[in-house]
Amino acid sequence: MEFDWSYTIGLLWSRDFWNATLLVVELSLASWIISVILGFFVALAHRSSFLAVRKIASVYVWFFRSLPLLVLLIFVYNLPQAFPSTGAFLSIPFISGLIALVLSETAYIAEIHRGALVSVSKGQYEAGNVLGLSRSGIQRLVVIPQALRIALPSLANEFISIVKLTSLVSVISLAEILLVGQRYYTQNFKVIETMVAVAFYYVLIVTVFDTLLKALERHLDFSNRLTALSKAGIEDTDSPAAPSVMERDDSQPVIRLDRGGKSFGDNSVFSNLNLAVRQGEVVSIIGPSGSGKTTLIRSLNGLETLDQGVVYLKEKPFIAGREEGLSMSLPKAKTEMLELGMVFQSFNLFPHKTVLGNVTLGPHYHNRGSVGEIRASARAILSQVGMLAHENKYPHQLSGGQQQRVAIARALAMNPSVLLFDEPTSALDPETVGEVLRIMADLGKSGRTMIIVTHEMKFALEVSDRVIFMEGGKVVFEGSPDALRDEFCGMPVSPISSAFENEGTR
Numbered sequence: 001m002e003f004d005w006s007y008t009i010g011l012l013w014s015r016d017f018w019n020a021t022l023l024v025v026e027l028s029l030a031s032w033i034i035s036v037i038l039g040f041f042v043a044l045a046h047r048s049s050f051l052a053v054r055k056i057a058s059v060y061v062w063f064f065r066s067l068p069l070l071v072l073l074i075f076v077y078n079l080p081q082a083f084p085s086t087g088a089f090l091s092i093p094f095i096s097g098l099i100a101l102v103l104s105e106t107a108y109i110a111e112i113h114r115g116a117l118v119s120v121s122k123g124q125y126e127a128g129n130v131l132g133l134s135r136s137g138i139q140r141l142v143v144i145p146q147a148l149r150i151a152l153p154s155l156a157n158e159f160i161s162i163v164k165l166t167s168l169v170s171v172i173s174l175a176e177i178l179l180v181g182q183r184y185y186t187q188n189f190k191v192i193e194t195m196v197a198v199a200f201y202y203v204l205i206v207t208v209f210d211t212l213l214k215a216l217e218r219h220l221d222f223s224n225r226l227t228a229l230s231k232a233g234i235e236d237t238d239s240p241a242a243p244s245v246m247e248r249d250d251s252q253p254v255i256r257l258d259r260g261g262k263s264f265g266d267n268s269v270f271s272n273l274n275l276a277v278r279q280g281e282v283v284s285i286i287g288p289s290g291s292g293k294t295t296l297i298r299s300l301n302g303l304e305t306l307d308q309g310v311v312y313l314k315e316k317p318f319i320a321g322r323e324e325g326l327s328m329s330l331p332k333a334k335t336e337m338l339e340l341g342m343v344f345q346s347f348n349l350f351p352h353k354t355v356l357g358n359v360t361l362g363p364h365y366h367n368r369g370s371v372g373e374i375r376a377s378a379r380a381i382l383s384q385v386g387m388l389a390h391e392n393k394y395p396h397q398l399s400g401g402q403q404q405r406v407a408i409a410r411a412l413a414m415n416p417s418v419l420l421f422d423e424p425t426s427a428l429d430p431e432t433v434g435e436v437l438r439i440m441a442d443l444g445k446s447g448r449t450m451i452i453v454t455h456e457m458k459f460a461l462e463v464s465d466r467v468i469f470m471e472g473g474k475v476v477f478e479g480s481p482d483a484l485r486d487e488f489c490g491m492p493v494s495p496i497s498s499a500f501e502n503e504g505t506r
């Protein structure tokens with residue numbers, strides 16, 4: 001029997017097939033969108049701190065991934081036999097098909113979301129925290145945009161699978177493409193000719209949506225965006241403008257740790273540690289690796305939870321250790337976090353935001369002015385750190401030193417009372433260390449209160465009002481840079497230089 005081309009080509013204009021194609025698109029899109037949303041909540045539940053919630057999420061994923069879709073379709077469509085009240089909507093094949101597809105696809109898509117969420121680094125959450133973002137704010141502004149970009153290729157793939165899976169819904173009499181084809185060939189027995197037309201409609205849907213989803217992927221892929229230097233910043237070179245000088249009030253400590261204690265399991269990092277920093281003071285914390293410097297500075301803003309002790313901000317209790325019984329293991333209010341700006345060793349810039357977007361995110365979130373005011377002030381700060389010309393670039397388009405300068409600008413944008421620096425130059429190439437230290441030195445001179453954990457001995461001695469030398473979780477020296485030199489210079493082997501011997505201290 002000869003292949004009947006004219007019959008097949010005629011089917012490409014068939015109203016029945018085009019209606020079925022529309023139905024498949026509607027069912028696929030509805031299933032995909034609902035599953036993408038529900039799958040995200042299942043993925044979040046999978047990461048919940050509550051064991052029961054985690055268990056429910058994992059049982060859901062396990063069960064619906066184990067169940068063949070065909071079984072699920074027949075089960076849902078026939079549910080009215082057991083529960084007649086569900087007949088009003090479950091006897092509609094589109095609704096039964098949609099429910100079965102969503103139940104099944106949510107389980108698969110939850111796993112895609114979970115993988116994407118896991119790949120957003122802890123540093124991104126910490127950067128959101130120190131900007132005073134709420135949990136949902138961190139999800140909305142920081143995590144979801146990054147996770148979505150990571151997940152999109154797999155989500156697009158899942159959409160294609162759904163389009164093909166809709167052919168199974170023909171078993172519950174939904175007049176989708178396959179069922180329309182079956183009705184045709186059972187009348188004229190032109191099976192191959194009809195199935196070629198059926199294949200054409202599926203390939204058409206997949207091709208159109210694949211192209212659209214790839215375009216969306218490209219649109220969301222900030223790593224491929226080309227960005228020119230800002231025109232507004234052309235006159236601004238990489239040389240920073242001097243910050244305005246702040247008034248100094250050293251009548252009381254702006255931040256104070258009283259009897260701080262912190263252990264990781266059996267490893268006691270420090271105990272009974274006291275630290276007080278006055279407004280306008282620049283304090284450097286130095287010491288050998290593992291002496292507890294980073295843990296100390298991260299305990300001041302709650303990124304590490306203290307076991308004992310209390311942190312006071314302007315002499316008001318701000319954070320209390322877990323054993324203090326004050327139920328203040330985290331900062332009482334997110335707004336209080338804003339008193340402490342933090343600059344991380346690994347920058348933790350938001351990769352999906354431009355330089356300007358990174359700096360304005362905090363002020364926008366906290367409604368620190370109109371859009372115009374916030375942008376103007378962010379640009380002034382970027383000029384201060386010599387980065388205005390790069391305002392439209394994304395972090396991956398900058399050198400390490402430039403990224404750290406943006407991170408400093410982001411912290412400054414919230415105008416915090418204290419700036420915490422956690423080894424801000426340790427992740428930088430030697431050539432770019434100087435540009436960051438210069439900015440920090442200028443900030444110190446302008447009267448900013450700064451606590452700096454650093455291995456840069458020369459910088460610490462030149463810039464600090466006070467240097468704290470830690471060893472084994474204890475403060476073994478605390479005083480002015482001159483006093484530090486007097487204390488240790490006369491010794492045959494300086495404990496400081498020997499402590500730093502193997503650390504490449506500059």
Ligand SMILES: Nc1ncnc2c1ncn2[C@@H]1O[C@H](COP(=O)(O)OP(=O)(O)OP(=O)(O)O)[C@@H](O)[C@H]1O
Nearest residue numbers: 264267269287288289290291292293294295296423
């Ligand atoms: N999250 C953690 N879990 C378990 N132990 C940790 C954790 N963070 C730090 N420690 C331990 O606490 C001790 C102090 O570490 P910390 O990073 O504060 O030292 P540091 O003086 O900043 O060192 P470096 O100069 O190398 O950064 C080390 O023994 C370290 O292994």
